[in-house]
Amino acid sequence: MIKTTRKITICGAGLIGPYLAIMMSNRGFEVEVIEKRDDIRKATAESGRSINLVMTSRGINALKKIKLWEEAKKITMPVSGRMMHSVTGELTYQPYGGEGDVNYSISRTELNRFLIDEAERIGVKFIFGTSVISVDHKNKVLMLESKNGEKSYPYEVLFGTDGAGSVVRKKILSLHNAKDRVDWLGVGYKELFMPTTDGGKPRIDINSLHIWPRGKHMLMALPNLDQSFTMTLYLSSKEGEITFDQLNNISDVENYFKTYHPDSIEHMPNYLEDFKMNKASKLGTVRTDHWFYEDQMCLIGDAAHAIVPFFGQGTNAGLEGCVVFNDLFDQHESWESLFSDFFQTYKKNADAIATMAEENYIEMSEKVGDEKFLRRKKLESFLHEKLPSKFLNRYMMVTYSNIPYANVYEVGKMQTEFLDSLNIENNDFSNIDLFKVGQFLDSVIVEKLKK
Numbered sequence: 001m002i003k004t005t006r007k008i009t010i011c012g013a014g015l016i017g018p019y020l021a022i023m024m025s026n027r028g029f030e031v032e033v034i035e036k037r038d039d040i041r042k043a044t045a046e047s048g049r050s051i052n053l054v055m056t057s058r059g060i061n062a063l064k065k066i067k068l069w070e071e072a073k074k075i076t077m078p079v080s081g082r083m084m085h086s087v088t089g090e091l092t093y094q095p096y097g098g099e100g101d102v103n104y105s106i107s108r109t110e111l112n113r114f115l116i117d118e119a120e121r122i123g124v125k126f127i128f129g130t131s132v133i134s135v136d137h138k139n140k141v142l143m144l145e146s147k148n149g150e151k152s153y154p155y156e157v158l159f160g161t162d163g164a165g166s167v168v169r170k171k172i173l174s175l176h177n178a179k180d181r182v183d184w185l186g187v188g189y190k191e192l193f194m195p196t197t198d199g200g201k202p203r204i205d206i207n208s209l210h211i212w213p214r215g216k217h218m219l220m221a222l223p224n225l226d227q228s229f230t231m232t233l234y235l236s237s238k239e240g241e242i243t244f245d246q247l248n249n250i251s252d253v254e255n256y257f258k259t260y261h262p263d264s265i266e267h268m269p270n271y272l273e274d275f276k277m278n279k280a281s282k283l284g285t286v287r288t289d290h291w292f293y294e295d296q297m298c299l300i301g302d303a304a305h306a307i308v309p310f311f312g313q314g315t316n317a318g319l320e321g322c323v324v325f326n327d328l329f330d331q332h333e334s335w336e337s338l339f340s341d342f343f344q345t346y347k348k349n350a351d352a353i354a355t356m357a358e359e360n361y362i363e364m365s366e367k368v369g370d371e372k373f374l375r376r377k378k379l380e381s382f383l384h385e386k387l388p389s390k391f392l393n394r395y396m397m398v399t400y401s402n403i404p405y406a407n408v409y410e411v412g413k414m415q416t417e418f419l420d421s422l423n424i425e426n427n428d429f430s431n432i433d434l435f436k437v438g439q440f441l442d443s444v445i446v447e448k449l450k451k
């Protein structure tokens with residue numbers, strides 16, 4: 001048990017910082033969180049509007065650990081499948097899994113407010129409107145900047161939960177003489193909005209994640225609690241059929257929507273204005289080989305492993321990381337050995353979900369029309385229906401289980417190879433020898449997962 005530290009300082013009150021603060025406060029530490037933005041709870045509804053998140057098993061498990069899931073669930077919208085919109089307006093519904101396999105859509109802002117409220121209620125101190133601009137590790141002093149100017153501020157142990165552009169990560173890397181790697185996907189996103197009807201009703205099915213897939217670009221809609229939808233447009237940032245750079249004036253934007261997403265236009269009365277007002281952001285994966293420095297600094301969440309959003313797992317992974325960190329806590333006498341164990345344990349999982357999220361973008365953008373790929377997807381659904389306790393595809397393992405991501409990645413590859421080896425040529429699966437499939441799953445997959 002680590003006994004000598006009194007105070008823990010966390011840099012960043014996004015989604016992971018306040019969660020970690022609750023866990024550490026529950027362990028009896030005095031916890032403070034320094035956040036560069038002003039208090040999000042005081043933002044107006046308009047300025048606080050933000051992208052939604054999909055909360056799945058790992059995030060839910062993390063909230064259960066601090067006994068907050070039942071409360072948090074009240075601000076979510078259950079989503080049970082994908083609704084695909086074709087260019088000509090046909091809808092195809094794909095349930096996520098079996099009965100009870102549900103994801104939860106939640107506003108990032110609402111979740112952020114909820115976690116900060118809970119942390120504050122148990123005594124965590126928040127310092128808003130203040131950036132950490134540098135770290136003096138020799139004297140254990142932070143340089144802070146706020147509208148009142150700069151000041152130095154001591155710390156005992158510092159956690160960097162300051163997101164993809166983490167200042168704490170840069171400091172840790174400089175101490176190891178190392179650099180991080182950012183792999184840009186070449187895809188950007190912009191947020192749009194679908195309000196309710198005048199009568200306050202949803203304009204499209206409220207329990208679905210809606211996708212307008214168009215190869216390298218797509219539109220997505222996730223439901224909000226008030227029955228409106230947050231829309232996200234993903235476009236290539238530089239190359240490809242359609243890029244943000246090409247949509248410079250309003251008539252280009254209008255043409256783009258009329259050509260590719262005509263059925264969405266009537267539901268988004270302000271889409272042109274939203275497009276003009278909201279800026280496009282880039283998507284990338286951050287990979288770094290150093291998450292900690294001696295016994296004084298450690299990264300958690302996007303600061304350690306920012307990933308692209310095509311598996312909806314960034315927050316889920318960050319929260320799962322906190323759970324792993326907390327589970328390891330009692331086995332260590334020093335911060336350094338705890339940080340090191342956390343890195344050894346979770347880095348491989350963070351790497352696996354980063355790769356799977358990149359692969360999922362390719363699946364969503366390039367393989368939606370690939371016959372062999374679609375047949376395998378159907379075969380996976382068929383096998384899950386016939387052998388529900390044995391066969392989970394990769395999506396199900398990521399989303400509805402807490403199987404470590406690295407094992408999911410490995411097992412997913414083995415399953416794909418096995419299914420491809422069955423050489424199924426059409427969508428008639430009646431001749432599949434389910435006994436043989438069951439044997440393979442028992443002997444290889446179930447055994448592997450048990451280990």
Ligand SMILES: Cc1cc2nc3c(=O)[nH]c(=O)nc-3n(C[C@H](O)[C@H](O)[C@H](O)COP(=O)(O)OP(=O)(O)OC[C@H]3O[C@@H](n4cnc5c(N)ncnc54)[C@H](O)[C@@H]3O)c2cc1C
Pocket residue numbers: 011012013014015016017034035036037051052053054055130131132133161162163164165166167189232300301302303309311312313314315316317318
């Ligand atoms: C389009 C999109 C869709 C997504 N969808 C999903 C999804 O469906 N499901 C999912 O699980 N994840 C999703 N994610 C990922 C998710 O948003 C991130 O993984 C998550 O926000 C990471 O939380 P964090 O607290 O680590 O970092 P952040 O949320 O980035 O928070 C970092 C905080 O640190 C503060 N900060 C930064 N620098 C400093 C500094 N120097 N001093 C003080 N404070 C500082 C920032 O102001 C911020 O509040 C999505 C991401 C994107 C871009």
